Amino acid sequence: MIDPVCGMEVNESSPYKTMYKGKIYYFCSSMCKKAFEKDPEKYLREGPKGMPGEEGHH
Template structure:
């Protein structure tokens, strides 16, 4: 299994995770559904600013 960095929180995650999404032809992997939802809501923010730590529910 490969490793990837969660673009939202910066954690190392296994590429076998169920939490993943494709954005502009690239696959991104997440440690949790919360990180996946945060990325999908504003992918350019995380790609521009880098990992921001765990997102918080509002």
């Protein structure tokens, strides 16, 4: 499985997962899970973006 937010490899034993439109997505961290849940279509449409919070939120 690939984390749809950061693109990292994650396995199905990850505690961070969410269901969206009948499909389960797995995440490497709660940060990625929250980012996906905030805007799932963005990640599904555009693909992984890297770890949340790294793109200019200083």
